[in-house]
Amino acid sequence: MDRRKFVKDSSAALCIAPALKWPGIFPKKTTEQKMPDWLVALVKRNDLGVESLLTYQIKNSGSPDLGGVKDGFDILNPHSTAALIQSGAWAVFSPDSKFFRSAGLLADMNLATKYLVKTQHADGTIDLLSTNFHSTPDTGFLVKRLAMAYTLIEKSGTPGTDAILPNLKTFLLRGGEALSKGGIHTPNHRWVVCAALTKLNELWPDKKYTDRISEWLGEHIDIDRDGQFNEKSTFIYSSLTDRLLITIAKGLKKPELLEVVRKNLNMTMYYVHPNGEIVTDASGRQDKAVIGTLENYYYPYRYLALLDRNGEYAAMCDLIEKTAGPKIGGFLDYFLTDPTLWADLPSRRALPIDYVKTFSNSGLVRIRRNNRDCTLIANNPVWFTFMKGEAVLQGMRFATSFFGKGQFQSEKITENGKSWELTQKLEGPYFQPYPKDSIDPDGDWEKMPRANRPQSEIQTLETKISIRETNDGMEVEISTTGTERVPFAVELIFRPGGTLQEAAKIENSKDSWLLKEGNGKYSFKNDTITFGPGVALHKNIALRGSLPAMDAPSVYLTGFTPVKHVIKFS
Incomplete structure (x- = not known):
């Protein structure tokens, strides 16, 4: 399962719960002392995703594929296997999950981790079986999110963390070796690598990580006067780049990178159709002319709405909650690892709806x-x-x-x-x-x-x-x-x-x-x-x-x- 299909399928899995009235799930009043209701709802939906992924895991102790997770085509692969570790980490960390501090789930996650280590190449890379092999950027996609999973598992207090964490650390550090040396294909891959290395550096500081990040950042960010990135991929890669740059800015204390994110978010407000979909017609990637909603932008808008006290960004959050609320569950780790995002959004300002x-x-x-x-x-x-x-x-x-x-x-x-x-x-x-x-x-x-x-x-x-x-x-x-x-x-x-x-x-x-x-x-x-x-x-x-x-x-x-x-x- 490739990373795009994983995000799509994970969102679908989260959405099979009984229909919920999203305005009620996103109340106006939350507190920083307690996980807000909207986040609790996403946690509960994630439980359904965990249950679904577990049905695809190989549990036969005599199988050489023990712990691996198949995709919808019955192909064992690193991405669906990593998905179980990620979603499982969200669950064992969250008090409102049925899997909170579940030793059984953590054991299954450990099997998945061992499978990842087993299938990882000697150079630290993994394969994206649909297209890329010995792939540094695809390793970066996994490392970034699994580093966040590592943090959640470590903080969860779940019995058995002493078994899984060393295995997960082995995978992440091997991946770090690849990310410190390997190449990329596309503009956004540079920021994938940098964000993954940033997360590794937060866990295990290493000069080779920051040196490689500096090398990629030395090429400057590929944003034009309009506020658009080189790939013009409004549904997939622009929002991904926003999330990655926030990660790098936070982790390496480079607030200047947030100016780039603001520029893209300001432009994106003019790419919104009346029904909450996003304009994709000019994309240079696989999302060209697809029907896409705005869930991928929720984290950047919420992060900067709170940081800047920006009312327009807060209004964009409201719009995304209304039109694509359940789909933001694919980014649950961003919200679980940063409780500052649980705070109330600032007062709203009207969004642009009458313009040329x-x-x-x-x-x-x-x-x-x-x-x-x-x-x-x-x-x-x-x-x-x-x-x-x-x-x-x-x-x-x-x-x-x-x-x-x-x-x-x-x-x-x-x-x-x-x-x-x-x-x-x-x-x-x-x-x-x-x-x-x-x-x-x-x-x-x-x-x-x-x-x-x-x-x-x-x-x-x-x-x-x-x-x-x-x-x-x-x-x-x-x-x-x-x-x-x-x-x-x-x-x-x-x-x-x-x-x-x-x-x-x-x-x-x-x-x-x-x-x-x-x-x-x-x-x-x-x-x-x-x-x-x-x-x-x-x-x-x-x-x-x-x-x-x-x-x-x-x-x-x-x-x-x-x-x-x-x-x-x-």
Whole structure:
């Protein structure tokens, strides 16, 4: 099980308890003398996760895999095994857990620890079986959280800690050797390594740890003017980086790193959809365009809300509790190891819900008007989204059959008065005979590249998309110049689960529709998006060179160039 699947699956396990009313779980009044109710609720949900993980553990004393924990694919791996140690540590430490000071659970955790030590490579690394082997960064992910587990186990007073702690220390120190020398793949991996080494240094101070941290930090933090990190991964890696930098700042007394976190958290407030989801369309990682909520940001917002007495951050905590409350259970160790986080949040300040905000470094424009919002995206075949409450147009695309390369994508978004413009210029040449003095004697086509051939009959197609606000929504004008009679298709991709009206189902398609005229409607729960007017001059929605249809209800408008058509959304 990879680390992303673990977090997801652990959250799912925590959520199988009977439904709870989260505003009641996050009361306004808590005390620092007693674990607050919201934290107690997360502890109790964690018990369900522990019980689930135990069912996947190998308990056969004669098995060479004794103590290991399988994932959902029946593969034994370090990550699901470490998950049992982590969740178990949260449980044995917490007085409100059914596993509080459970010697039996601690014994099972010790078996898991021994399995980790057994499967750890001689260089101190572990494998992420889905992709990375002898992986320093994946070792860092485990070491950081297991170091926190070590602290909780040590402080729990559970019978048997003298057995597990030396084994866990062996794994952590071996991991520290790898982290002090090994390399990384991605920008955030640097901070994973640094945070893990910070935690090790807190337990067992060592100059080689701090020297390696200084070496990575010497590259500076990869944050741009907008407040976005290099990977632009708003759902996964931006929030991860925030948590890691807080860990390093606290552990090494480097408060300047918190300025970077504040910058990202300030930006993120403008990446929030009306229903509490986060904008992921510009991500450069695997969370691109996924549906994601804000649970990964809860710890950074809560930590800095309390440290800075920041009312907007406190309001973000409220929003996350309301829209993704159970999911923050995946970060229970952060809250258990730092009782200062149990304090009451400061007085709230209103969050931004009425704005136009341009993030030029990310090629993204955000427009929000209370319960309605829109995102414009450059360098992306999906360049427009529109949300009205729970009703979601999750993408708009435009394609032509122009020489098999007509999927529209604009390199930039240009603001022009009250409009935003996206443009694309395509050429479709034909090629003349190869220069005589360069013809390959064997007639090998590959040795006579088209780049060296004279061009003729060059066709051009220029597309301009202008997007404007209206009194009750947005309008998108699509226009082309150049080659005529080129078939085009406009694709409106809605989130599954809603109801379409006024559009006609395309025969032999899974969920494709034509809007032939007038306005269509897409409704989800109590919200409705109205869009149109439609046009349908042909039924070819799979134009050569266009991207395949998404697995979602998609409404098409079709015709031929030149086109000049305005589609309104409200």
